[in-house]
């Protein structure tokens with residue numbers, strides 16, 4: 001079938017103007033760049049919202065979100081557009097590095113203070129992986145002032161993280177040595193993160209483009225697979241702001257396809273997608 005014919009058969013009219021309007025709105029609010037080839041993705045992700053709101057076409061949806069009362073829907077729009085792919089112990093070498101170069105030196109220093117920021121934490125598998133490494137490495141964790149700040153713009157993902165409930169398939173990517181604080185839920189189907197792990201994490205709604213309340217300093221920041229959706233200028237601003245929240249010698253972990261060497265000189269590459277504050 002011709003692509004244009006497929007479009008004509010769509011449930012909701014979706015003009016080029018509607019697409020451009022939504023792409024610009026999302027970009028201004030979140031930093032996410034939606035390229036022209038993402039038209040079908042935007043249509044399919046937002047069609048559910050049009051159905052839920054009983055709207056007849058995308059023009060009505062654009063009018064709704066641009067209206068002064070459209071702020072609530074803006075939240076749903078952002079939740080629908082973000083890409084949240086994640087898994088436990090993604091880039092396992094980052095967690096090995098964290099254990100060896102951040103946590104173990106802190107144990108030796110006897111400081112007993114640890115701060116980690118998972119920026120763009122999605123459904124929580126990144127901060128829970130971090131919490132598992134912390135629990136596994138620090139024997140007297142209850143005597144520590146240890147906190148993982150886990151932030152995301154997507155409120156549905158933060159709800160998932162706060163619940164700490166994951167499917168068996170998701171659980172399977174946790175290495176066996178880190179599974180001690182995860183148990184099966186009474187439904188026999190899902191896996192539950194323990195309160196010991198939950199206590200280490202604070203999930204908070206945060207748009208990286210807006211102002212940040214936290215002062216740091218963080219011993220490490222995870223900002224992985226978030227900025228790939230942003231333009232270079234936004235990326236540069238973001239990493240320069242992050243540099244102010246970590247002290248020289250502390251680490252920044254980024255996504256496997258990302259590189260900040262050209263855009264921020266406050267970090268030095270010290271490992272595969274691992275940077276150190278200079």
Ligand SMILES: C[S@@+](CC[C@H](N)C(=O)[O-])C[C@H]1O[C@@H](n2cnc3c(N)ncnc32)[C@H](O)[C@@H]1O
Pocket residue numbers: 029030031032082083084085086087090119120121122123126151152153154157206207208209223224225226255
């Ligand atoms: C692909 S996920 C990456 C999750 C995790 N860091 C990992 O690497 O497995 C990207 C996350 O960035 C979040 N995100 C996108 N734009 C954001 C913004 N402006 N502020 C905060 N979070 C944002 C999305 O909601 C999404 O959950």
